[in-house]
Amino acid sequence: MNILDIIDKKEQNQKLTYEELKYVVNGFLNGEIKDYQMSAFLTEIDLLGMSDEETLDLTDIMLKSGEVLNLNINAVDKHSTGGVGDKTTLVLAPLVASLGVNVAKMSGRGLGHTGGTIDKLESIPGFKTNMTLENFQNQVKKIGIALVGTMGNLVPADKKIYALRDVTGTVDSIPLIASSVMSKKIASGSNKIVIDLKVGEGALVNNLKDAEKLGKLMIKIGKHYNKETACLLTNMNEPLGRAVGNALEVVESINTLKGNGPADLIELVTELSSLMVSMEKGISEEEAKTMSLENLKNGQAYRKFLEWVTAQGGDISNIKISQNKKHLTAPKSGYITQIDALEIGKLARNLGAGRLTENDKIDHEVGFVINKKVGDKVEAGETLITVYYNEKTVPDEEVLNCFKIDDYEVKPKLIIEKLTNLN
Ligand code: URA
Numbered sequence: 001m002n003i004l005d006i007i008d009k010k011e012q013n014q015k016l017t018y019e020e021l022k023y024v025v026n027g028f029l030n031g032e033i034k035d036y037q038m039s040a041f042l043t044e045i046d047l048l049g050m051s052d053e054e055t056l057d058l059t060d061i062m063l064k065s066g067e068v069l070n071l072n073i074n075a076v077d078k079h080s081t082g083g084v085g086d087k088t089t090l091v092l093a094p095l096v097a098s099l100g101v102n103v104a105k106m107s108g109r110g111l112g113h114t115g116g117t118i119d120k121l122e123s124i125p126g127f128k129t130n131m132t133l134e135n136f137q138n139q140v141k142k143i144g145i146a147l148v149g150t151m152g153n154l155v156p157a158d159k160k161i162y163a164l165r166d167v168t169g170t171v172d173s174i175p176l177i178a179s180s181v182m183s184k185k186i187a188s189g190s191n192k193i194v195i196d197l198k199v200g201e202g203a204l205v206n207n208l209k210d211a212e213k214l215g216k217l218m219i220k221i222g223k224h225y226n227k228e229t230a231c232l233l234t235n236m237n238e239p240l241g242r243a244v245g246n247a248l249e250v251v252e253s254i255n256t257l258k259g260n261g262p263a264d265l266i267e268l269v270t271e272l273s274s275l276m277v278s279m280e281k282g283i284s285e286e287e288a289k290t291m292s293l294e295n296l297k298n299g300q301a302y303r304k305f306l307e308w309v310t311a312q313g314g315d316i317s318n319i320k321i322s323q324n325k326k327h328l329t330a331p332k333s334g335y336i337t338q339i340d341a342l343e344i345g346k347l348a349r350n351l352g353a354g355r356l357t358e359n360d361k362i363d364h365e366v367g368f369v370i371n372k373k374v375g376d377k378v379e380a381g382e383t384l385i386t387v388y389y390n391e392k393t394v395p396d397e398e399v400l401n402c403f404k405i406d407d408y409e410v411k412p413k414l415i416i417e418k419l420t421n422l423n
Contacts, residue, residue, distance in 0.1 A: 003041070004037075006024055007044060010041065013048055016054055021054065021061055024041055025062060025065060029065060029156060029157050042165060042168060042170040042173070043169075045175060046170040049174065052217065052220060056220075056224055058179040059178070059221050061157070062158055062183035063186055065156050066154050066156045068154075068186070068187045068189070069151075069154070070189055071137060072137060073140055074191055074280065075103060075104035075140060076276045077103070077104070077192070077194070078092060079185055079193065079194075079196070081177070081181070083198045083202055083203060083236040084202050084342070085243060085244040085249065085341075085344075086198075087249040087252060088196065088268055088269055088272065089147070090305075091265065092269045092272050093147060094301050094304040094305035095257075095296060097143070097304050097308070098295045098303070099277050101276060101281065104145075105148075105190075106154070107147060108150065109355075114367065115355075117147070119364070120246045120247075121147070123320070123365075124250060124314040124315065125320075126315050127314030128312050129147070129149045130151075131312075133151060136151065139311055142311075146312075155183045158183055162180060172204055174205075174214045182221040193230075194272055194275050195229065195230070195231045195232070197218075197232065198234055198235075199234065200236040201237055201342055202341025202342045202345065211416075212419070216231075219420070230275050232271060232417075232418055233416040234268060234414055235413060235416055236341055237338070237341060238373065238412065239341050239368075242262050243367065243369050244345070245365075245366055245367015246353060246364040248367045251319060252265070254302075257302040264373070264414050274288035274292055320365050322363075322365040322366050324388065324389050325386050325387065326389070327386050328383070330378045330380055330405060331405075332405055335406055335408060336375065336384075336404070339370065339373070339402055340402040343398075344368060344402050347398060350394050351363070351389050351392050351393070352390065352391070353366050367388055368386065369386045371385060372385075377409070384403050385399060385400075385403070
């Protein structure tokens with residue numbers, strides 16, 4: 001077997017066997033297959049796709065490239081394919097745990113745009129994101145929730161392949177996304193999985209047809225491993241909530257848990273929570289939704305959040321947000337019809353809220369708070385957005401250009417579609 005023959009075979013659109021895919025993945029992992037050969041292979045997949053069987057095989061090979069955890073507890077996991085202002089986990093995880101459903105979650109740091117969930121949590125002074133597997137399991141057993149950065153050696157093949165995809169324009173391949181996400185979810189040991197699949201300009205997948213295809217593929221992979229999987233297709237055409245930036249997003253999450261959050265974040269969190277709770281408890285989604293809304297209102301979800309933060313060493317009394325702020329105002333009156341999520345994400349990164357390379361240091365204190373969301377009416381001179389900055393700044397004009405103001409009103413739709421095991 002050799003890599004050139006395998007690339008040739010793929011080029012001729014012939015199906016690759018399990019053994020051939022294993023040869024490529026393992027060869028790349030141990031350095032026998034070079035970056036330039038692997039990028040040629042990934043480009044062929046990006047162009048020609050893969051059959052479902054090949055995707056299942058690739059997932060299995062990636063999964064077995066490292067440790068596969070057995071948590072010894074029932075837990076539900078949630079994954080987001082990534083969005084700007086996406087602080088969902090910070091609200092959702094304690095909410096679900098407050099309803100008696102275990103959440104044992106591994107999250108990542110963000111590359112590009114704003115930080116990942118781990119970066120956001122690290123803006124809480126003292127919050128520890130490293131734990132042994134034993135402590136992780138014990139914490140879930142004790143309080144129903146634990147969240148860490150990657151633990152152990154889970155799916156090393158994805159780490160290496162993803163880094164190459166990132167610089168070779170092959171991140172948006174459907175079979176590669178499906179195998180990357182699902183291998184990590186299966187390796188991290190939860191028995192049920194809910195995926196928040198973002199669709200839109202600020203997301204990896206920007207059209208509904210591809211999103212449906214990807215969602216169905218991930219459900220099929222989950223089923224193969226006996227993990228019930230559901231997928232919510234949600235809009236990423238504007239940032240989620242109002243805050244973009246690490247500490248700002250933590251503060252927004254705390255306010256949401258205290259019953260005072262932005263409507264789109266509450267809608268997304270309660271939809272995901274009703275899926276997770278209904279799957280685990282075997283109750284209807286309507287009942288689970290009522291319970292979720294109730295626990296956001298009555299303080300139970302917030303109390304669970306405090307219990308969780310305390311268990312991981314954090315103290316929310318001293319979260320730092322930059323004192324330097326600037327309000328940018330609307331140049332004309334009308335309705336907000338669009339906010340460019342991708343551009344806001346890039347500008348937040350330029351302020352220091354995200355990384356360009358793995359070793360960049362994040363400034364947790366900076367970012368944006370959006371005052372006018374899509375669908376809102378605005379008068380000329382009213383604040384559209386507030387910029388929180390430290391050493392790095394971004395041009396006001398570039399921030400204001402992210403907002404489209406028209407003379408007609410639009411109604412944003414957050415939840416696009418729900419895909420479950422049943423359909
Ligand atoms: N998120 C992942 O973990 N992998 C992908 O390929 C895309 C999004």
